[in-house]
Amino acid sequence: MIEELRETVCGLHAELVRNNLVAWTAGNVSGRLPGADLFVIKPSGVSYDDLTPGSMVVCDLDGAPVEGTLAPSSDTAAHAYVYRHMPQVNGVVHTHSTYASAWAARGEPIPCVLTAMADEFGGAIPVGPFALIGGDDIGRGVVETLSGHRSRAVLMRNHGVFTVGESPKAAVKAAVMCEDVARTVHLSRQLGEPLPIAPADVDRLYDRYQNVYGQRSDR
Amino acid sequence: MIEELRETVCGLHAELVRNNLVAWTAGNVSGRLPGADLFVIKPSGVSYDDLTPGSMVVCDLDGAPVEGTLAPSSDTAAHAYVYRHMPQVNGVVHTHSTYASAWAARGEPIPCVLTAMADEFGGAIPVGPFALIGGDDIGRGVVETLSGHRSRAVLMRNHGVFTVGESPKAAVKAAVMCEDVARTVHLSRQLGEPLPIAPADVDRLYDRYQNVYGQRSDR
Amino acid sequence: MIEELRETVCGLHAELVRNNLVAWTAGNVSGRLPGADLFVIKPSGVSYDDLTPGSMVVCDLDGAPVEGTLAPSSDTAAHAYVYRHMPQVNGVVHTHSTYASAWAARGEPIPCVLTAMADEFGGAIPVGPFALIGGDDIGRGVVETLSGHRSRAVLMRNHGVFTVGESPKAAVKAAVMCEDVARTVHLSRQLGEPLPIAPADVDRLYDRYQNVYGQRSDR
Amino acid sequence: MIEELRETVCGLHAELVRNNLVAWTAGNVSGRLPGADLFVIKPSGVSYDDLTPGSMVVCDLDGAPVEGTLAPSSDTAAHAYVYRHMPQVNGVVHTHSTYASAWAARGEPIPCVLTAMADEFGGAIPVGPFALIGGDDIGRGVVETLSGHRSRAVLMRNHGVFTVGESPKAAVKAAVMCEDVARTVHLSRQLGEPLPIAPADVDRLYDRYQNVYGQRSDR
Numbered sequence: 001m002i003e004e005l006r007e008t009v010c011g012l013h014a015e016l017v018r019n020n021l022v023a024w025t026a027g028n029v030s031g032r033l034p035g036a037d038l039f040v041i042k043p044s045g046v047s048y049d050d051l052t053p054g055s056m057v058v059c060d061l062d063g064a065p066v067e068g069t070l071a072p073s074s075d076t077a078a079h080a081y082v083y084r085h086m087p088q089v090n091g092v093v094h095t096h097s098t099y100a101s102a103w104a105a106r107g108e109p110i111p112c113v114l115t116a117m118a119d120e121f122g123g124a125i126p127v128g129p130f131a132l133i134g135g136d137d138i139g140r141g142v143v144e145t146l147s148g149h150r151s152r153a154v155l156m157r158n159h160g161v162f163t164v165g166e167s168p169k170a171a172v173k174a175a176v177m178c179e180d181v182a183r184t185v186h187l188s189r190q191l192g193e194p195l196p197i198a199p200a201d202v203d204r205l206y207d208r209y210q211n212v213y214g215q216r217s218d219r
Numbered sequence: 220m221i222e223e224l225r226e227t228v229c230g231l232h233a234e235l236v237r238n239n240l241v242a243w244t245a246g247n248v249s250g251r252l253p254g255a256d257l258f259v260i261k262p263s264g265v266s267y268d269d270l271t272p273g274s275m276v277v278c279d280l281d282g283a284p285v286e287g288t289l290a291p292s293s294d295t296a297a298h299a300y301v302y303r304h305m306p307q308v309n310g311v312v313h314t315h316s317t318y319a320s321a322w323a324a325r326g327e328p329i330p331c332v333l334t335a336m337a338d339e340f341g342g343a344i345p346v347g348p349f350a351l352i353g354g355d356d357i358g359r360g361v362v363e364t365l366s367g368h369r370s371r372a373v374l375m376r377n378h379g380v381f382t383v384g385e386s387p388k389a390a391v392k393a394a395v396m397c398e399d400v401a402r403t404v405h406l407s408r409q410l411g412e413p414l415p416i417a418p419a420d421v422d423r424l425y426d427r428y429q430n431v432y433g434q435r436s437d438r
Numbered sequence: 439m440i441e442e443l444r445e446t447v448c449g450l451h452a453e454l455v456r457n458n459l460v461a462w463t464a465g466n467v468s469g470r471l472p473g474a475d476l477f478v479i480k481p482s483g484v485s486y487d488d489l490t491p492g493s494m495v496v497c498d499l500d501g502a503p504v505e506g507t508l509a510p511s512s513d514t515a516a517h518a519y520v521y522r523h524m525p526q527v528n529g530v531v532h533t534h535s536t537y538a539s540a541w542a543a544r545g546e547p548i549p550c551v552l553t554a555m556a557d558e559f560g561g562a563i564p565v566g567p568f569a570l571i572g573g574d575d576i577g578r579g580v581v582e583t584l585s586g587h588r589s590r591a592v593l594m595r596n597h598g599v600f601t602v603g604e605s606p607k608a609a610v611k612a613a614v615m616c617e618d619v620a621r622t623v624h625l626s627r628q629l630g631e632p633l634p635i636a637p638a639d640v641d642r643l644y645d646r647y648q649n650v651y652g653q654r655s656d657r
Numbered sequence: 658m659i660e661e662l663r664e665t666v667c668g669l670h671a672e673l674v675r676n677n678l679v680a681w682t683a684g685n686v687s688g689r690l691p692g693a694d695l696f697v698i699k700p701s702g703v704s705y706d707d708l709t710p711g712s713m714v715v716c717d718l719d720g721a722p723v724e725g726t727l728a729p730s731s732d733t734a735a736h737a738y739v740y741r742h743m744p745q746v747n748g749v750v751h752t753h754s755t756y757a758s759a760w761a762a763r764g765e766p767i768p769c770v771l772t773a774m775a776d777e778f779g780g781a782i783p784v785g786p787f788a789l790i791g792g793d794d795i796g797r798g799v800v801e802t803l804s805g806h807r808s809r810a811v812l813m814r815n816h817g818v819f820t821v822g823e824s825p826k827a828a829v830k831a832a833v834m835c836e837d838v839a840r841t842v843h844l845s846r847q848l849g850e851p852l853p854i855a856p857a858d859v860d861r862l863y864d865r866y867q868n869v870y871g872q873r874s875d876r
Contacts (some may be wrong), residue, residue, distance in 0.1 A: 070872060098840055106845055114320065132861060133865065158770055159773075176243050177243060184315070187318060188324040191321075335597075335598070403543065404543065410540075433482050551762045622755050625755065629763065633787075633815060652682075
């Protein structure tokens with residue numbers, strides 16, 4: 001079980017690189033071990049090329065490593081906070097992806113003006129507070145902002161993006177889609193005002209996408 | 220015949236990825252089976268890396284799968300509508316490509332200010348209505364907007380792009396060129412107003428490109 | 439001799455792709471055969487992946503193919519005009535590269551505000567006239583605009599870029615650098631006015647780069 | 658020792674390409690030979706594909722090559738000046754990376770509005786003077802601007818970026834991060850004003866990142 005999760009989490013980091021969400025060693029993916037109070041996360045400051053399943057770090061839900069010699073990601077406390085407070089979440093992703101971070105630096109939510117946003121996020125992508133790294137502040141900001149929202153992504157002010165999902169892969173998908181819509185809406189706004197989508201249509205799109213899209217075996 | 224079309228349509232999805240037109244599993248290509256009321260389309264929610272000729276879904280012109288176990292793209296109804304109402308069309312492509320979708324989010328047509336646009340689209344790229352997925356609304360919007368236009372591409376409001384062609388490859392080419400000119404015209408407008416091309420020159424460019432460009436065997 | 443030139447010109451097309459200067463089959467490179475009234479150019483409408491040295495088309499200086507069965511690039515007349523009127527030029531490149539074409543659509547020269555521009559182009563990159571394809575108009579516009587300029591690149595209005603060089607490789611380098619500085623200056627102007635470089639400093643930079651840069655054997 | 662440094666410096670040039678910091682042959686990395694008054698640098702005007710450890714040029718601290726036949730980078734004098742005046746620096750990188758150069762063309766420092774900037778640069782990225790290539794002017798501008806700053810990067814006016822580090826790899830990391838934050842802050846400012854980070858928080862982030870991030874063995 002843990003070996004499979006190490007492989008999954010390690011492999012998903014390659015998606016961050018492939019989708020141009022990360023520079024150098026920034027960014028990280030974690031996954032909760034089903035049925036245990038453990039999660040697997042990237043080691044700190046290690047190059048994406050050098051990641052292996054064995055270098056992933058297993059942590060308890062306080063963010064303390066339970067085996068191995070590598071230090072876990074410096075964002076581990078934030079991931080741990082999310083797992084402690086959002087039991088339905090089994091995957092967390094953090095990036096400084098370019099367009100999403102540009103919105104975050106202004107502290108401005110991304111308005112829902114694309115059907116793809118309605119599908120994936122069910123509305124605007126919200127902004128969380130400015131928070132310093134090192135304690136529970138970032139994790140608390142993520143959890144408080146996402147509670148009561150359909151969005152799986154939050155823009156942390158002056159910082160970057162956190163996304164959550166029912167699996168590590170779903171959280172990575174949310175990170176990819178967040179940057180994609182952040183870019184498209186940014187560009188649209190450069191030359192004028194994007195047209196709104198009626199809230200009732202946002203609801204219809206979200207409901208359908210969550211229930212009809214993809215293969216039945218994925219749902 | 221159907222095997223060849225499965226291979227063609229599968230292979231063309233790689234062009235969407237290579238030309239950066241798609242994120243995650245968004246986007247799809249279909250091709251009509253010559254002489255039959257059937258078309259081949261991408262399965263829903265499957266990763267581009269995992270597509271094989273065998274995973275392509277064969278549908279009738281109502282969009283119902285006629286064999287296999289995978290569900291077809293959630294945009295299948297729109298493709299089917301186009302095939303039913305545009306007999307000259309043998310290929311359809313749908314993407315949320317970034318710059319084209321940025322124009323679509325404002326509901327603004329792309330003005331014809333590049334000779335490459337005159338060549339490929341014969342004028343401006345028009346905007347279709349806002350339409351919800353799941354019925355004939357999107358397909359009808361595509362067909363009504365493209366009828367009477369030389370453009371092979373339509374920007375569906377708040378959504379993305381549909382392109383059509385006399386072959387699946389021609390529709391993919393139109394999708395690539397649509398994003399290319401959407402980006403160039405967007406950038407040009409950021410620093411001022413692009414100069415117009417006289418309508419008579421647009422006509423001359425379009426006529427020549429449709430009749431002289433490429434190898435004789437391609438025409 | 440001609441075989442070597444076919445290989446060189448074929449191989450340089452891969453640089454257009456690698457440097458993101460071209461979409462689909464747009465763009466072309468040609469090279470003059472030293473000591474003969476011939477040049478080698480891309481065939482029309484052929485995919486970059488499918489180019490081989492053997493598919494390059496040999497033309498006389500009127501742009502007529504002198505062997506083989508493939509039609510040459512639809513821009514052949516413009517290349518031929520340049521070779522007839524600029525004897526020092528042995529390579530010509532044409533692209534619709536994004537940022538350069540954005541400036542061309544406004545008919546606006548790129549101001550020389552980067553030392554890299556002074557190095558390579560010796561000043562601003564000028565704009566040529568709007569010209570229809572199919573006769574000598576484009577070639578004449580290129581030659582007239584570049585005559586009396588140090589620039590190896592010209593932005594043809596509403597169209598794209600032509601670059602020239604003492605070799606096909608030098609023309610490709612100019613096309614790469616033209617897009618690079620077009621992008622940087624575009625971005626710089628988005629947030630204010632770039633600072634000018636004093637004309638005497640532009641001269642000093644150009645002189646040094648043309649005479650000191652690179653290995654002695656390249657000069 | 659020198660062979661290992663040749664390999665390191667050669668390999669780091671591939672990072673410039675992979676991170677899209679360089680066009681054609683522009684850009685260079687150097688590394689100081691520990692315990693000797695020598696450094697290793699890219700040869701002038703050689704394609705990134707053709708670089709080998711053996712083609713790297715060994716220079717003394719006046720920038721004169723001490724062995725081999727290739728001419729060193731035309732920026733060698735600037736690297737040498739830095740090594741002579743900043744004994745703690747063991748690696749220097751120079752690029753014309755796009756967004757950083759766009760700020761440099763306006764002569765405008767990049768404000769510290771991202772936690773990643775506070776982490777890596779400890780504040781704003783400063784601007785150095787306009788300086789002609791060929792003497793000590795560029796090197797002096799780099800050293801004078803970086804003296805008394807926490808930033809490892811300086812934007813040289815109308816030119817590009819120089820970064821320094823305690824190792825060649827650290828200087829390359831600074832070049833990658835400089836372009837990354839230059840791009841994000843540029844985009845953020847396009848649609849409004851990024852929110853400031855309180856100076857005390859910048860200090861806290863910088864201190865933590867320099868002391869806690871990464872694996873203990875890296876520090």
